[in-house]
Amino acid sequence: AQTPPEAAFAIPGSGSLREHARAHGLLAGAAVNIQLLASDQIYARVLAEQYNILVAENAMKWSALRPAADKYAFEQGDALVSFAESHQIKVRGHNFVWHEALPDWFSATVTKDNAKQFLVDHIMAVGGHYKGKIHSWDVVNEAVLPKDGRPDGLRKSPWMELLGPDYIDTAFRTARQADPHALLTYNEYGVEYDNDEDAERRAVTLQLLRRMKSANVPIDAVGIQSHIKAGSPFTIGRGLQDYMASLRQMGLKILVTELDVNEDDLPYDDVAQRDHAIAETYRNYLSIVLAEPSVTAVLTWGVSDSHTWLNSGPTHHKKQPDRPQRALLFDDAYQPKEAFFAIRDSFDNRKSGRL
Numbered sequence: 001a002q003t004p005p006e007a008a009f010a011i012p013g014s015g016s017l018r019e020h021a022r023a024h025g026l027l028a029g030a031a032v033n034i035q036l037l038a039s040d041q042i043y044a045r046v047l048a049e050q051y052n053i054l055v056a057e058n059a060m061k062w063s064a065l066r067p068a069a070d071k072y073a074f075e076q077g078d079a080l081v082s083f084a085e086s087h088q089i090k091v092r093g094h095n096f097v098w099h100e101a102l103p104d105w106f107s108a109t110v111t112k113d114n115a116k117q118f119l120v121d122h123i124m125a126v127g128g129h130y131k132g133k134i135h136s137w138d139v140v141n142e143a144v145l146p147k148d149g150r151p152d153g154l155r156k157s158p159w160m161e162l163l164g165p166d167y168i169d170t171a172f173r174t175a176r177q178a179d180p181h182a183l184l185t186y187n188e189y190g191v192e193y194d195n196d197e198d199a200e201r202r203a204v205t206l207q208l209l210r211r212m213k214s215a216n217v218p219i220d221a222v223g224i225q226s227h228i229k230a231g232s233p234f235t236i237g238r239g240l241q242d243y244m245a246s247l248r249q250m251g252l253k254i255l256v257t258e259l260d261v262n263e264d265d266l267p268y269d270d271v272a273q274r275d276h277a278i279a280e281t282y283r284n285y286l287s288i289v290l291a292e293p294s295v296t297a298v299l300t301w302g303v304s305d306s307h308t309w310l311n312s313g314p315t316h317h318k319k320q321p322d323r324p325q326r327a328l329l330f331d332d333a334y335q336p337k338e339a340f341f342a343i344r345d346s347f348d349n350r351k352s353g354r355l
């Protein structure tokens with residue numbers, strides 16, 4: 001076997017993100033591509049050195065786990081869990097319920113009559129398979145979409161069309177039964193900015209969570225995805241601060257689940273200039289988010305710029321189609337970028353003893 005090339009890249013040990021996070025009561029994490037974990041030794045090494053929590057970018061979605069209505073494929077998810085166990089890393093589960101990443105057979109097979117059974121069976125089977133090994137499950141992902149026009153602001157997702165809004169409570173109650181020790185999480189995007197659209201999304205999300213709490217639906221945490229932008233015309237501040245305070249007052253923990261910086265709006269091409277703007281975007285964001293004592297984890301949506309979802313399709317970089325995004329903490333050669341140091345500093349600047 002080939003020895004992994006020596007780290008001319010990430011800073012291991014006491015300089016790692018995980019150590020700086022741990023010293024301030026935080027978990028530092030990233031979303032993992034399972035094919036890369038199996039094929040790229042440097043990638044695996046960076047994961048082991050830098051993070052104390054990981055999440056599968058795709059491997060625990062329905063489309064990956066359910067090749068057929070009567071089949072479960074756990075190999076990829078299991079590969080992540082065993083890698084994490086061997087390096088004392090926690091694992092998040094993502095996700096039980098989402099309007100995307102449903103298998104091809106889904107729409108022809110799942111009906112109003114059997115949808116509840118499919119939902120419950122899936123959560124019992126998958127949650128049961130990973131029982132005791134998961135730090136937190138994203139039980140429901142992205143259920144809010146005010147522009148769909150429902151009075152409650154919820155998304156007209158396939159699950160909504162099949163089961164009505166009860167699908168959310170059913171999913172959480174079943175998840176608690178399947179894995180009583182996982183933190184049950186509601187994960188949402190578009191709640192970060194001080195603009196009208198995000199303000200409405202925050203209000204609808206809080207309304208949903210309050211209704212769930214009053215109905216005694218088991219929920220422990222809320223994920224703030226944090227797909228943010230460099231060069232945005234909007235600020236991040238009061239709206240997000242008040243949102244996080246409301247979540248804390250409801251007794252919910254807060255996880256930053258999918259942090260990355262879309263730099264499509266930056267008007268200049270110079271790499272150093274762009275990397276600096278991206279790093280400052282991370283720094284400003286985390287200075288707000290980490291001031292909230294209920295925040296317990298920060299995970300980025302990927303590791304290096306060569307594999308960010310932001311480069312995976314033409315629709316994702318509309319303004320700069322010929323310029324791959326430099327959204328993450330490591331460059332293509334796993335060299336830490338300015339963003340790495342900005343995030344590490346942000347962990348250091350968190351006042352300790354607040355958790």
Ligand code: 9MR
Nearest residue numbers: 057058061100101141189225258309312
């Ligand atoms: O990054 C993920 C990409 O590889 C997948 O093709 C896509 C569809 O399954 O999902 C992406 O991850 C999404 C996450 O699961 C939920 N929040 C938004 C993320 C970016 O689209």
